[in-house]
Amino acid sequence: AQKITQTQPGMFVQEKEAVTLDCTYDTSDQSYGLFWYKQPSSGEMIFLIYQGSYDEQNATEGRYSLNFQKARKSANLVISASQLGDSAMYFCAMRGETSGSRLTFGEGTQLTVNP
Amino acid sequence: SAVISQKPSRDICQRGTSLTIQCQVDSQVTMMFWYRQQPGQSLTLIATANQGSEATYESGFVIDKFPISRPNLTFSTLTVSNLSPEDSSIYLCSVEYTEAFFGQGTRLTVV
Numbered sequence: 001a002q003k004i005t006q007t008q009p010g011m012f013v014q015e016k017e018a019v020t021l022d023c024t025y026d027t028s029d030q031s032y033g034l035f036w037y038k039q040p041s042s043g044e045m046i047f048l049i050y051q052g053s054y055d056e057q058n059a060t061e062g063r064y065s066l067n068f069q070k071a072r073k074s075a076n077l078v079i080s081a082s083q084l085g086d087s088a089m090y091f092c093a094m095r096g097e098t099s100g101s102r103l104t105f106g107e108g109t110q111l112t113v114n115p
Numbered sequence: 116s117a118v119i120s121q122k123p124s125r126d127i128c129q130r131g132t133s134l135t136i137q138c139q140v141d142s143q144v145t146m147m148f149w150y151r152q153q154p155g156q157s158l159t160l161i162a163t164a165n166q167g168s169e170a171t172y173e174s175g176f177v178i179d180k181f182p183i184s185r186p187n188l189t190f191s192t193l194t195v196s197n198l199s200p201e202d203s204s205i206y207l208c209s210v211e212y213t214e215a216f217f218g219q220g221t222r223l224t225v226v
Contacts, residue, residue: 042219
């Protein structure tokens with residue numbers, strides 16, 4: 001079984017500062033993928049970043065980077081230079097070789113960016 | 116990446132009726148996925164839809180309540196039948212390559 005844990009129900013950050021959203025995972029799979037999504041109040045799920053378990057370098061996409069620490073089974077999302085539009089719910093998810101293509105999601109972190 | 120068009124974006128339905136949600140992808144995909152997100156909660160997979168075969172449902176979800184069609188490799192529908200207020204949720208379709216992409220979601224309110 002796979003499990004994603006996001007321990008921060010809510011986070012606050014000042015505009016233009018960086019923020020780290022935590023995600024830990026549990027799996028017995030050797031090959032797996034980790035995802036982060038942003039969900040604004042509209043409800044859509046916006047793909048942000050992906051990290052494969054065999055990727056040696058941390059994934060980056062613009063202001064988003066994934067701090068992947070395999071031994072600690074953590075995949076934290078770092079958002080640099082926060083903007084007001086970053087205020088949303090953020091979900092960490094994973095997909096493993098034994099789960100087929102289905103994603104397992106964490107409970108999410110509500111990020112609020114203050115001006 | 117994939118462009119996924121999901122309709123309707125929101126609806127308000129009477130209890131006892133049904134709602135059919137459509138999902139159109141701009142490229143052919145083998146599997147499409149349907150998720151439910153109840154208020155204040157995370158996403159839960161309802162079923163996996165393969166073209167040309169019956170959908171595979173997750174524990175707790177049944178075909179009579181959530182019939183799915185997958186007539187071709189770019190299109191799928193999810194019907195939520197015999198609606199009750201407990202069905203009020205966001206429903207999302209998804210396709211996966213290396214990354215996984217979602218439609219815009221359908222916000223259903225049952226009154």
